[in-house]
Amino acid sequence: MYNHKRFKNVSIYILKGGSALNIYDISEKAGVSIATVSRVLNNSPHVSQKTREKVLAVIDDCDYVPNAFARGLGLNTMKTIGLLCPDASDPYLANALSFLEKAFRKHHYDCLLCCTERSLDARQQGIEMLKSRHVDGIVLMGSTFVEARERDNAYIRNAAKQIPVVLLNASYSCENVYCVMSDEQRATMEATQYLLDTGRKNILYLYHSKNYNGQKKLAGYRSAIESRGGAVNEDLIRFFSDEKTDVPNVRDQLLALKESGLVFDAVQTSEDVLAIGAVKYAKAAGLSVPHDLSIIGHNNSGICQYSEPEITSVDNKLQAVSEQCVATMLGVLEGREMPQKIVFTGELIKRDSTL
Amino acid sequence: MYNHKRFKNVSIYILKGGSALNIYDISEKAGVSIATVSRVLNNSPHVSQKTREKVLAVIDDCDYVPNAFARGLGLNTMKTIGLLCPDASDPYLANALSFLEKAFRKHHYDCLLCCTERSLDARQQGIEMLKSRHVDGIVLMGSTFVEARERDNAYIRNAAKQIPVVLLNASYSCENVYCVMSDEQRATMEATQYLLDTGRKNILYLYHSKNYNGQKKLAGYRSAIESRGGAVNEDLIRFFSDEKTDVPNVRDQLLALKESGLVFDAVQTSEDVLAIGAVKYAKAAGLSVPHDLSIIGHNNSGICQYSEPEITSVDNKLQAVSEQCVATMLGVLEGREMPQKIVFTGELIKRDSTL
DNA sequence: TTGTAAGCGTTATCAA
DNA sequence: TTGATAACGCTTACAA
Numbered sequence: 001m002y003n004h005k006r007f008k009n010v011s012i013y014i015l016k017g018g019s020a021l022n023i024y025d026i027s028e029k030a031g032v033s034i035a036t037v038s039r040v041l042n043n044s045p046h047v048s049q050k051t052r053e054k055v056l057a058v059i060d061d062c063d064y065v066p067n068a069f070a071r072g073l074g075l076n077t078m079k080t081i082g083l084l085c086p087d088a089s090d091p092y093l094a095n096a097l098s099f100l101e102k103a104f105r106k107h108h109y110d111c112l113l114c115c116t117e118r119s120l121d122a123r124q125q126g127i128e129m130l131k132s133r134h135v136d137g138i139v140l141m142g143s144t145f146v147e148a149r150e151r152d153n154a155y156i157r158n159a160a161k162q163i164p165v166v167l168l169n170a171s172y173s174c175e176n177v178y179c180v181m182s183d184e185q186r187a188t189m190e191a192t193q194y195l196l197d198t199g200r201k202n203i204l205y206l207y208h209s210k211n212y213n214g215q216k217k218l219a220g221y222r223s224a225i226e227s228r229g230g231a232v233n234e235d236l237i238r239f240f241s242d243e244k245t246d247v248p249n250v251r252d253q254l255l256a257l258k259e260s261g262l263v264f265d266a267v268q269t270s271e272d273v274l275a276i277g278a279v280k281y282a283k284a285a286g287l288s289v290p291h292d293l294s295i296i297g298h299n300n301s302g303i304c305q306y307s308e309p310e311i312t313s314v315d316n317k318l319q320a321v322s323e324q325c326v327a328t329m330l331g332v333l334e335g336r337e338m339p340q341k342i343v344f345t346g347e348l349i350k351r352d353s354t355l
Numbered sequence: 356m357y358n359h360k361r362f363k364n365v366s367i368y369i370l371k372g373g374s375a376l377n378i379y380d381i382s383e384k385a386g387v388s389i390a391t392v393s394r395v396l397n398n399s400p401h402v403s404q405k406t407r408e409k410v411l412a413v414i415d416d417c418d419y420v421p422n423a424f425a426r427g428l429g430l431n432t433m434k435t436i437g438l439l440c441p442d443a444s445d446p447y448l449a450n451a452l453s454f455l456e457k458a459f460r461k462h463h464y465d466c467l468l469c470c471t472e473r474s475l476d477a478r479q480q481g482i483e484m485l486k487s488r489h490v491d492g493i494v495l496m497g498s499t500f501v502e503a504r505e506r507d508n509a510y511i512r513n514a515a516k517q518i519p520v521v522l523l524n525a526s527y528s529c530e531n532v533y534c535v536m537s538d539e540q541r542a543t544m545e546a547t548q549y550l551l552d553t554g555r556k557n558i559l560y561l562y563h564s565k566n567y568n569g570q571k572k573l574a575g576y577r578s579a580i581e582s583r584g585g586a587v588n589e590d591l592i593r594f595f596s597d598e599k600t601d602v603p604n605v606r607d608q609l610l611a612l613k614e615s616g617l618v619f620d621a622v623q624t625s626e627d628v629l630a631i632g633a634v635k636y637a638k639a640a641g642l643s644v645p646h647d648l649s650i651i652g653h654n655n656s657g658i659c660q661y662s663e664p665e666i667t668s669v670d671n672k673l674q675a676v677s678e679q680c681v682a683t684m685l686g687v688l689e690g691r692e693m694p695q696k697i698v699f700t701g702e703l704i705k706r707d708s709t710l
Numbered sequence: 711t712t713g714t715a716a717g718c719g720t721t722a723t724c725a726a
Numbered sequence: 727t728t729g730a731t732a733a734c735g736c737t738t739a740c741a742a
Binding site: 070 | 718719720721722
Binding site: 394 | 711712713714715717718719720
């Protein structure tokens, strides 16, 4: 007896001037109950072939699309993944974003994007927003999300209590948190070793972030030098705050460093843009690359091919990492047992900025 | 009398092992009706200060967050904007994405990202997805969405029947479709004129897309030459399909062109990456930039500063365009009368690749 | 200013 | 295999 309902809909139809059809309309047109329509919609096996076809025909005929909000309310999910991204315009993250979205969509999950910038507060809010929207899972893109002080990571633990969290290229141990990463330490170490093994004595290490991966990379640099029997010269390790990362600035700071008497015959960086800055420095200082100065970047992003000479860089397998993030998330959502940590191995891509 | 409801919740509590609080729990704890709680939640003015404070205290105390799905169902909106993006890893679009998301979030709208790649079919599906999720508005990013054949734009018209559509840097006339763009034709014309006015005679024009903006830019190039009393040499206009846009490829094709006898003393492109390719070509051909060859790119993206020499490029005011897209969308959603077309004027940013 | 109750469009339970 | 109906958690007339 859904006469009442029908009347409702008719009145709404008149008022709103033709809003979308609902399940009652379809059930009526097909001469079945809404329960049956719902079953057809959800591919329930308990529907006769004949009924199913009849209902599908009506649905098709009317271009009926079930209301996603009502569905969400009933199922408590809208098949959505929240992507927390510090900066969608960053090439590395933009690539990751593209890979993630594509892979999730393939599996019928939509992506809610939340760019958080740097502050811990913004991240908190982002997570709250995603939780309030009942996303099925959250991906934290990049290791900026993992803070050195444990209490600053409470927001991750809290989120994970309710929703599975996958970390893209970051590491954090906690229940319901899954990490897919590239072994930045090892890859960085191998890059530094390559510089040493091609005769470089004083490798300037430039880094832009002190977060988890930033530290791992630095550790790789140190261990490489030690592995070759050298001693780390702390003067050769330089931090460039994120705001000072633009190319002309890096160039100028390197010029100043040289001016101040610092001697180096190679520059290795935690980010490709910094390496571009090093190339600019070489030019300004009249040094030939790689003859007078070797340069190695990190991320193996497209810009490595833009500079002159093209830059040798550490490839951290972003596509593989991104796609594994999606696979892990899907596995967790399907209730399968998933590894909490998956590590890919990076690779040094040699171009013209090294010997 | 919501004893019944309470009972329900209790049973669910037992079954699910502690799901989130709902409006009934809050109303009970605060000793008011759910209507009052709802009013407080929605900032209704018809609540006494005292009651409001009492309710807010409870809400705060319990960390209560209203269920977004139920809210969506009642209000028929979840304050969400759908962003259709051909490729989130493209630097231009990644920047736009970042600007859009930031501005929408500032106004409490969340963004659902849908990367469509090239095919018309994928776009259709993307739109359908966004419609089915009842997004409040759709932003189509870039002019790839507007097809030359009018019938291929039916998907835009259809979407606009239900949801306001804003086009970022593209133009299409249709009710409920709003365009915010940069005058690419004029900016390109001025760039070409600059080359002519600095003595260049044969300007090779490289473009990568035949879409709306692609055509506008080309038209600008043509009109510049005519404006200086010249005749357009069709041999100097070259299309590089999107797949062949990588730097080494562009370089090689230009080398082949030179080899074939084509004479040109400047290269102007529809995209900065192509200009990088031209720089690489100059180096390979032993030409000095800008002395032997002037080069102008388009978009004024970060990579212009990465190459050697740095590249002169057309700035198409992406940030302003993006933020105006958001402003326009918000205006439409608030029911204000909004202009269907807003045009920003580009600007030539001169660097070292031109005289 | 507050409360009651209908309504949003689904899904899921239970009975037939 | 089907149908009737409660439930999901909220908003919002309408009454009081």
